[in-house]
Amino acid sequence: MNEHQQTLLEFMQQQSDKLLVQTMQHIGLTFISLFIAVVTGLPLGIYISRVRKLSGPVLGIAGILQTIPSIALLGFMIPLLGIGAKPAIVALLLYALLPIVRNTYTGITGVDSNVKEAAVAMGMNKWQVLFKVELPLAMPVILAGIRTATVINVGVATLASYIAAGGLGEFIFGGISLNNTNMILAGAIPAAMLAILFDFLLSLLQKLNFKKVKGTVKIAPVLLIILSCFYFIPSAYGSKLTAGFTPEFMGRQDGNLGLVSKYGLKIHTIVISDAVMYKAAQEKELDVISGYSTDGRLKAYDLIVLDDDKKIFPPYYAAPLVREDALKKFPELEATLNKLSGLINDSVMTELNYRTDYLHQTPERVAKDFLQANGLYKAPQQSNGEVVRLGSKIFGEQYILTNIYSMLIKGYTYYGVETKTGLGGTKIVFDAMINNQIDVYPEYTGTGLLAILQAPSKVIGQLQTSKDSTYNYVKTEFEKRYKIKWLKPIGFNNAYALMMRRQQANELHIKTISDLKRYLNTK
Amino acid sequence: MIKVSNLVKTFGATKAVNDISFEVAKGETLALLGTSGCGKTTTLKMLNRLIEPDSGTIEIDGQNILSQSPELLRRSIGYVLQNNGLFPHYTVAENIAIVPNLLKWDKAKIEKRTNELLEKLHLPKEYLNAYPAELSGGQQQRVGLARALVADAPVLLMDEPFGALDNVTRSKIHAEFNVLDELKRKTIIMVTHDVQEAFLLADRVAMMDKGQIVQIGAAKELLFNPANDFVKDFLKEQHLQLELKTIKLSDIWQYLPADGRRINTSQLAANAGVWEALDTFKFYPRENINIINQQTKEVRSVTFDQLMSAYSRFKNQVPHE
Numbered sequence: 001m002n003e004h005q006q007t008l009l010e011f012m013q014q015q016s017d018k019l020l021v022q023t024m025q026h027i028g029l030t031f032i033s034l035f036i037a038v039v040t041g042l043p044l045g046i047y048i049s050r051v052r053k054l055s056g057p058v059l060g061i062a063g064i065l066q067t068i069p070s071i072a073l074l075g076f077m078i079p080l081l082g083i084g085a086k087p088a089i090v091a092l093l094l095y096a097l098l099p100i101v102r103n104t105y106t107g108i109t110g111v112d113s114n115v116k117e118a119a120v121a122m123g124m125n126k127w128q129v130l131f132k133v134e135l136p137l138a139m140p141v142i143l144a145g146i147r148t149a150t151v152i153n154v155g156v157a158t159l160a161s162y163i164a165a166g167g168l169g170e171f172i173f174g175g176i177s178l179n180n181t182n183m184i185l186a187g188a189i190p191a192a193m194l195a196i197l198f199d200f201l202l203s204l205l206q207k208l209n210f211k212k213v214k215g216t217v218k219i220a221p222v223l224l225i226i227l228s229c230f231y232f233i234p235s236a237y238g239s240k241l242t243a244g245f246t247p248e249f250m251g252r253q254d255g256n257l258g259l260v261s262k263y264g265l266k267i268h269t270i271v272i273s274d275a276v277m278y279k280a281a282q283e284k285e286l287d288v289i290s291g292y293s294t295d296g297r298l299k300a301y302d303l304i305v306l307d308d309d310k311k312i313f314p315p316y317y318a319a320p321l322v323r324e325d326a327l328k329k330f331p332e333l334e335a336t337l338n339k340l341s342g343l344i345n346d347s348v349m350t351e352l353n354y355r356t357d358y359l360h361q362t363p364e365r366v367a368k369d370f371l372q373a374n375g376l377y378k379a380p381q382q383s384n385g386e387v388v389r390l391g392s393k394i395f396g397e398q399y400i401l402t403n404i405y406s407m408l409i410k411g412y413t414y415y416g417v418e419t420k421t422g423l424g425g426t427k428i429v430f431d432a433m434i435n436n437q438i439d440v441y442p443e444y445t446g447t448g449l450l451a452i453l454q455a456p457s458k459v460i461g462q463l464q465t466s467k468d469s470t471y472n473y474v475k476t477e478f479e480k481r482y483k484i485k486w487l488k489p490i491g492f493n494n495a496y497a498l499m500m501r502r503q504q505a506n507e508l509h510i511k512t513i514s515d516l517k518r519y520l521n522t523k
Numbered sequence: 524m525i526k527v528s529n530l531v532k533t534f535g536a537t538k539a540v541n542d543i544s545f546e547v548a549k550g551e552t553l554a555l556l557g558t559s560g561c562g563k564t565t566t567l568k569m570l571n572r573l574i575e576p577d578s579g580t581i582e583i584d585g586q587n588i589l590s591q592s593p594e595l596l597r598r599s600i601g602y603v604l605q606n607n608g609l610f611p612h613y614t615v616a617e618n619i620a621i622v623p624n625l626l627k628w629d630k631a632k633i634e635k636r637t638n639e640l641l642e643k644l645h646l647p648k649e650y651l652n653a654y655p656a657e658l659s660g661g662q663q664q665r666v667g668l669a670r671a672l673v674a675d676a677p678v679l680l681m682d683e684p685f686g687a688l689d690n691v692t693r694s695k696i697h698a699e700f701n702v703l704d705e706l707k708r709k710t711i712i713m714v715t716h717d718v719q720e721a722f723l724l725a726d727r728v729a730m731m732d733k734g735q736i737v738q739i740g741a742a743k744e745l746l747f748n749p750a751n752d753f754v755k756d757f758l759k760e761q762h763l764q765l766e767l768k769t770i771k772l773s774d775i776w777q778y779l780p781a782d783g784r785r786i787n788t789s790q791l792a793a794n795a796g797v798w799e800a801l802d803t804f805k806f807y808p809r810e811n812i813n814i815i816n817q818q819t820k821e822v823r824s825v826t827f828d829q830l831m832s833a834y835s836r837f838k839n840q841v842p843h844e
Contacts, residue, residue, distance in 0.1 A: 112608075112611075114604055114605075114606045114607075114608040115608050115609070115610055115611065117573065117604065117608060118602070118604055118607075118608030118609070118610070119610070119621075120573060120597070121571055121573055121597055121602040121604075121608075122597065122598070122602070122621050122622050122625065122670075123594045123595065123596075123597035123598030123622060123625050124594070124621075124625065125594050128625075132610075133610060136612050137610075137611065137612055
């Protein structure tokens with residue numbers, strides 16, 4: 001990581017390959033769905049202009065589809081069509097349908113009835129009336145509908161990256177999760193420019209007079225198909241396995257960038273949201289995914305973690321963070337919290353997460369069961385009025401840890417406990433601690449190093465080899481800078497990890513990331 | 524020849540056309556005259572099957588049109604609409620060529636025929652590549668007429684063809700209509716609510732009310748022998764003017780003084796109406812006009828007073844009211 005602030009232009013130059021691929025995917029997605037929408041919407045619009053009593057229901061249904069939030073619509077598509085281009089195209093198609101059907105209907109019913117009557121009276125059959133009179137006269141209105149649909153599609157297509165369909169959304173959402181403004185802009189600016197460009201080109205087409213339109217209308221389908229093909233150009237090269245990585249993972253040095261630079265891993269990669277990634281791996285749509293090593297879904301979907309033999313993923317050992325003044329105020333606190341130290345390893349944490357995330361047990365119950373099983377549970381004692389404030393981030397693992405700490409404090413000391421769970425992300429919970437709103441919360445060494453301390457790359461390079469050196473570094477720095485103490489690590493390492501289905505990994509004899517690379521390199 | 528028998532058309536609860544029968548001879552012009560909602564337009568549109576009748580038969584040249592393909596039928600019937608119905612996205616030339624293209628004429632033939640019609644209808648050739656919106660209302664209606672005439676269909680249907688035009692333009696087109704050779708050989712059925720137009724352009728007039736033909740006949744018959752009060756009332760307001768226009772100078776020929784030709788006076792053919800003769804007087808003292816009987820080549824010269832007295836004597840002969 002360079003010390004000097006990277007400019008947007010530098011970022012775009014550096015990522016020009018990806019930018020081009022994403023732009024082509026974006027154009028492709030937009031126009032495949034637009035093409036299908038025109039091919040289905042135009043006849044549908046014509047049909048309801050003939051059978052008027054159907055126009056109400058058809059336009060009504062199309063209108064309702066339009067009101068479904070795009071993320072939700074994409075979500076509905078996954079169980080039906082899986083992930084990737086198919087559900088994205090169908091979702092985009094549904095959005096594009098209303099403006100096209102409605103404008104076709106409005107355009108055709110708006111043709112002067114005198115002109116239609118004249119056409120019939122001249123002896124034209126119904127097809128001749130349609131193609132020589134109604135469609136040409138309705139064309140400006142229909143084109144306006146197609147124009148609206150195009151702009152909507154360019155916008156909604158950014159969301160396609162959530163379900164692994166690619167497009168400029170990869171940069172936009174990757175940038176949001178990485179807090180990387182350049183990356184967001186590198187996706188958002190081209191997307192906006194595409195919308196403006198296509199809107200402008202279609203407005204030109206709309207303004208042409210009737211005569212010239214006759215020719216262009218014939219070119220339009222060809223043009224649509226050519227633009228649609230853009231989507232397939234990038235995916236023409238692939239590999240034996242398909243990887244699905246989150247947008248955040250894609251942009252991190254301790255993520256895909258590291259996989260490429262340190263391992264030289266070349267795998268056909270699609271970008272996908274964390275929410276559907278595990279399921280897609282189980283359903284064999286993806287072979288390799290990026291995840292967290294203690295995620296409960298690892299167990300739920302029978303996935304295994306590949307060993308990071310070159311140590312590109314920094315350690316994310318969890319340990320309680322405590323304000324130094326709180327340790328003075330509550331003398332028994334440190335010893336109590338340290339009772340948990342070394343008790344929870346990766347597989348135990350995965351199991352606990354599995355019980356909350358997948359079996360939907362409450363964090364309280366999971367915490368109590370765990371303590372009882374380890375002989376650590378004690379009934380709460382009478383509080384002496386002093387209250388320890390516990391905080392947690394907004395995900396299951398942190399809830400479990402907070403509950404365990406709360407029970408330990410109540411059982412072994414006379415302090416009361418106030419929990420403030422769901423404090424969003426790292427920034428919110430850490431700010432709460434700095435501002436003396438909470439006394440304790442569980443944190444990960446990697447997060448402390450990268451997100452809070454934002455350590456220079458030179459330091460990270462030196463630390464990455466060992467979990468102890470990372471722990472020692474953050475411990476020293478936190479005391480120095482914030483007067484906050486890292487207590488003893490709990491034991492598990494919730495780091496980034498590459499995962500595969502257990503069965504497939506066994507069949508292919510892949511245990512480490514290097515094994516994976518070797519497998520991909522063999523033809 | 525067109526033969527319509529027992530035609531009925533019902534829209535919902537209203538009988539728009541209620542048992543209508545009439546015949547139109549080859550080359551004849553029939554006007555369907557009546558107030559709005561009397562069923563005249565519905566009757567017209569059933570003739571080219573824009574509207575399908577509920578019952579009754581329509582024969583053109585002995586053939587039942589209801590058993591023909593509607594598209595082929597319509598290509599053999601010219602149709603002129605009130606608001607011209609020109610295709611706004613077609614040029615004048617393309618508009619005129621619609622039916623020839625449907626009939627698959629070759630390009631040269633279409634071009635030749637188009638030029639011929641433009642000349643007859645007094646449309647400048649520069650308009651060929653213009654779009655209808657660039658033309659005046661009168662010119663648009665002429666293009667509409669050219670489009671109906673181009674394939675030289677033997678039958679021409681006109682739905683209030685000049686209804687949307689201003690008075691000046693309309694009377695100009697009326698005058699041309701009566702002398703246009705293309706129209707003389709056609710069987711024409713025309714819908715109008717304008718009595719003057721019906722009397723001026725049609726050989727016979729069918730007076731319609733409430734979906735039925737109340738009276739059908741030449742203008743004179745309707746004027747002087749109205750079948751009922753409806754016909755009488757319909758014509759009442761313009762009765763004098765209609766009479767003066769309908770009665771030809773040849774009708775009152777026998778009552779005109781048998782004076783010979785005068786020099787230095789206006790001349791008029793005997794097939795002109797009395798109205799036109801009155802209109803010719805410029806009202807200076809002792810003014811005469813010469814009236815020429817084309818058949819006998821005889822010329823009679825009359826003053827305003829003599830013309831009026833001849834008209835009055837004619838009227839006393841005609842059984843009326």
